[in-house]
Amino acid sequence: MRALVIGGNGFIGSALVPALQARGADVAVLDPGRPRADVDWRGVEFIAGSLADPVVTARALSGVDVVFHLASTTVPGTSNLDPVADVQGNLVATLGLLGAMRSAGVRRIVYFSSGGTVYGNPTVSPVPESHPLHPISSYGVVKVAIENYLRMYQQLGDLDPVILRPSNPYGPRQSTAGVQGAVAAFLGAAARGEPVSIWGDGEVVRDYIYIDDLVELAATAGLSQEVGVFNVGSGEGHSLNALVAMVSDVVGRPLAVEYQAGRAFDVRRVVLDVGAARRGFAWSPHTSLREGLAATWRALAPP
Template sequence: MRVLLIGGNGFIGSHLVDGLRAAGHTVSVLDPRAPRADADWRGVEYRQAAYSDRAAIDAMLDGCDVVLHLASTTVPSTSNLDPVRDVSTNLVDTLGLIASMRERGLRRIVFFSSGGTVYGNPDRLPVDETHPLRPISSYGVVKVAIEHYLLMYHALGDLDPLILRPSNPYGPRQIASGQQGFIATALACAHQGLPLRIWGGGNTVRDYLYIDDLTDLVVRAVNGSSSGVYNVGSGAGHSLNAVLAAVERVTGRTIRVEHLPERGFDVREVVLDIAAASARFGWRPQVELEQGIALTWHRDG
């Protein structure tokens, strides 16, 4: 099967390339950036082009069996700065992709939404897929809008979309930007002896998922024809303070913390109910938090 990854040069995408290729699939990638140097691109058809480049999209879709849509030009901390750009470069460009797929009768798309932002501040934990969607960042709003368009075209009989809502993936190759990826940033601070910035008191709770567990789920799901919406997480929550303590234990280093004011777009606490994905795909995450931090430290360090 030929799989096209839109945004396949990123942290998640590069690991999916490895997993899908190992499973015997032919892999193609479209990404606006040059291929990253820390990944193996042998046997991969790689095209460097903007997500808005319809000619490039059309060329890559020819002969494709399934599309994995991982691309995003924003993260939650940047999306509210320019919501118009967020909509035009993510929602509008995705609608262009959908139009190209429909023109070719290509039905299968796996969309990577966001289990960390689409629910907003949940009413209950763990949060399942039936929970109301109340995002508090433009990033989450756009993810929800794309979900709704995909489900609309499914209802109209045009697409077979699988919508995944990953929690907070982490692992080797994740860039420590300080904007997204708390574990990667904390490990980089430990490595370089730099202070770690935390917005608020460190009590924010997230559901962290090791990248190999996410890849395992996707490899299982891409082979089938299942449509619908599925949370993909560890099913366990950890505060930033707890993660920091685990990083210090793994690295044997003390990290100085700089506390900054809380941000209004940060969800206070989210832990995903993963029962639906476990039942449908026969999948369970295998890597616990501290084990995953150690794997990341030793592979990237």
């Protein structure tokens, strides 16, 4: 089994690669960045190139059985600044990938969508996969569009897609720059001795999933024969204020908080129903938020 991980140099992708290798897969990575130094790339074919380059993409697909698509040029907080670039960099590039897969006869793809943005402001909690999709950011809109194209090609008999909707992944090696990921941003601020910035009143509720639990499901799903849409989360919600309190407890000192004006594209509450993933893959998240925070803090600021 040969797997191609598009975006394999990123936080999630670099954790997925060894999870696939542990299951006996031959792994290739397509990523425009230089191989990160904190990952053991032995046994991995690293193809430096852009998903938007059709020649590179076609070469990367040679001999591949399953594609894991994690690449994104935007995050929810930046996507609304230039929706045209969001569409070109993500939707158009992905359509090129799907066309190349059809030409190469590669049917199976695991697409990392978004459990935090595609639903918009949900009307029920926890949120099932059947909930209407009403995204309020360009990031979510593009994710939904890609999901719809995957379903179209499935109906046409060309692809066998698995769509994963992760909640908010976190864990060791995630960037602490603060662009995406409250856990990494808060722990990074704690390591630097800086205050934490929160947009709004801190009562925004999110579902946080530890990276090992996420890639366990992703690898299992990709190497299975299942198709469909699956939420991937802890099934539990925590407000940003509660997260700050838990981070303070883990690091052993209180974090100063600076509250900023709320942002219109921030969904107020998203907690995912992960029953479908439990049933489909005999999977469940094993890492509590407290345990995951402690593990991430140890990796970030070892004694």
